[in-house]
Amino acid sequence: MHKIQSPTAIPPFIPIVSSLNKFNHQLAKYLCSLLQPLLPNTYSISDTFYFVQELKTVDISNKFMVSFDVVSLFTNIPLKESTDLAVSYIVEGNPNLKLSKNDLTKLFSFATSQTNFLFNGKMYDQIDGVAMGSPLAPVLANLFLGHYENIWLNNYQGPSVHFYRRYVDDTFCLFNTEHDALLFFEFLNSQHPNIKFTMEKETNKVLAFLDVCINNKDPCSLLTSVHRTKTFSGLLTNFFSFTSYSYKIGLIRTLVDRAYKINNTLATFNDDVKKLFHIFKMNQYPESLINRVVKSYLNNAQNSNTYASPAEYLHY
Numbered sequence: 505m506h507k508i509q510s511p512t513a514i515p516p517f518i519p520i521v522s523s524l525n526k527f528n529h530q531l532a533k534y535l536c537s538l539l540q541p542l543l544p545n546t547y548s549i550s551d552t553f554y555f556v557q558e559l560k561t562v563d564i565s566n567k568f569m570v571s572f573d574v575v576s577l578f579t580n581i582p583l584k585e586s587t588d589l590a591v592s593y594i595v596e597g598n599p600n601l602k603l604s605k606n607d608l609t610k611l612f613s614f615a616t617s618q619t620n621f622l623f624n625g626k627m628y629d630q631i632d633g634v635a636m637g638s639p640l641a642p643v644l645a646n647l648f649l650g651h652y653e654n655i656w657l658n659n660y661q662g663p664s665v666h667f668y669r670r671y672v673d674d675t676f677c678l679f680n681t682e683h684d685a686l687l688f689f690e691f692l693n694s695q696h697p698n699i700k701f702t703m704e705k706e707t708n709k710v711l712a713f714l715d716v717c718i719n720n721k722d723p724c725s726l727l728t729s730v731h732r733t734k735t736f737s738g739l740l741t742n743f744f745s746f747t748s749y750s751y752k753i754g755l756i757r758t759l760v761d762r763a764y765k766i767n768n769t770l771a772t773f774n775d776d777v778k779k780l781f782h783i784f785k786m787n788q789y790p791e792s793l794i795n796r797v798v799k800s801y802l803n804n805a806q807n808s809n810t811y812a813s814p815a816e817y818l819h820y
Contacts, residue, residue, distance in 0.1 A: 532615040532639045539590050539643055542597040544650035547657070549669050552714050553765045555676070556728055560768075562667050565723040567678040569706040570685045571713050572692065574673035577645055580698045586644045587612040589651055615640055645672060649699075656695050662687045675701075676713045716766055729772040730763055743788040756784065756797040764805060 549555045574580070591608045594601065603611075616638070649670065657668065665688055667678035679685040682705060689703045704711070709720040712731040719727035741747055741755055759780055767773035777798060784794050 528615045529639070531611060535590070535612060535615055536639045536643050538594050538598065538601070539647065542593045543643070543646050544654055546650075547653055547668050547670055548646065548650055549671050551671075552716055552762075555669060555671070555714065556716060556766055556768070558669060559718070559726065559728065562678070564667075564678060564718075564720055564726050566680075567666055567720070568680065568682050568685055569709075569711040569718060569720060570677050570679065570689075571704045571711060572675040572677065572689065572701045573704070574649070575700045575702060577649075577673040577699075578641055580700075581645055581648050582698050583616055586648045587616060589647055590644060593647065612640075616644075642672065649673070652696065652699075656692065660688065660691055662691060671714060674714065676711075715762075726768070727772060728766055728768045730766050730776050738783045738786055740783065740787045743790070752789070753793075753797055756780075756789070756794060757801055760798055760801050764801070 549558065587609065590612060591605055594608060595605050649672075653668075653670065657665065663680060663684035665677055665679065667676070669676050677685065677688070679688065685703070685705065689701065692701050706720070711718050711720075715731050717729045717731040719729070721727075741752060743752060760777065763773055763776040763780065767776055781791075781794055785791060
């Protein structure tokens, strides 16, 4: 169960349906393999780290930052329109495919609108929207938004959108003023009856997007650091849990790597690692182990040319 959509709806929530071992799971995976390489990706980003690297190429000084979020994207994507788009992209992108347009349409229908689930002893079919839990759900959602955002941005006649990048249903944009951002927000919400956006504006020149806190207070130096939501509890895999030791080491390395790639100054990286030390100690990780893994990671990072390395090792 995902979240309540309406007390009078049947079922009264937006379901997440696992498609593993379902009759149409392998078909959905096959259709994904055909469609994924063809997705329009002019304005999309693959992950947080790519987004941080992109920000380094943009002059963000004196710009107004906002983020847009699509309301209930997966359940509001019009299924027939999305699958028709998918079929068109596959037919045009795979001229040697031995499947007709009609065959592909039937296969997409079988893999999407015939997704069913059991609730209170009754069977339901998801006849519209994309089924959350199906391999096709994020691919169709990305296709739909990627296709239309190209059209919307080309057709927009208002003030300049200086930077536009989207990750699934979250979009980061730069404008000259807050008024310009509001005009574009109104434009977006008038483009498709199924797709509505919410907007979050910067506060004191600071905005969180994905898990990055973007600080634009200094006109000469943009700061990026790790963002954690107010609901973040710090609960991780406990050191004494019945889990492989390598997973515990991997968890430390993963979170240090995340901090290293998101923080763009030594000071913010240092602050974030101090927070990680506290979080891991709360989860009963030995301090000596944390130190060893962090220093090992930094040693490897300094020997790599991929990212700028901290100037010195720090003691936490």
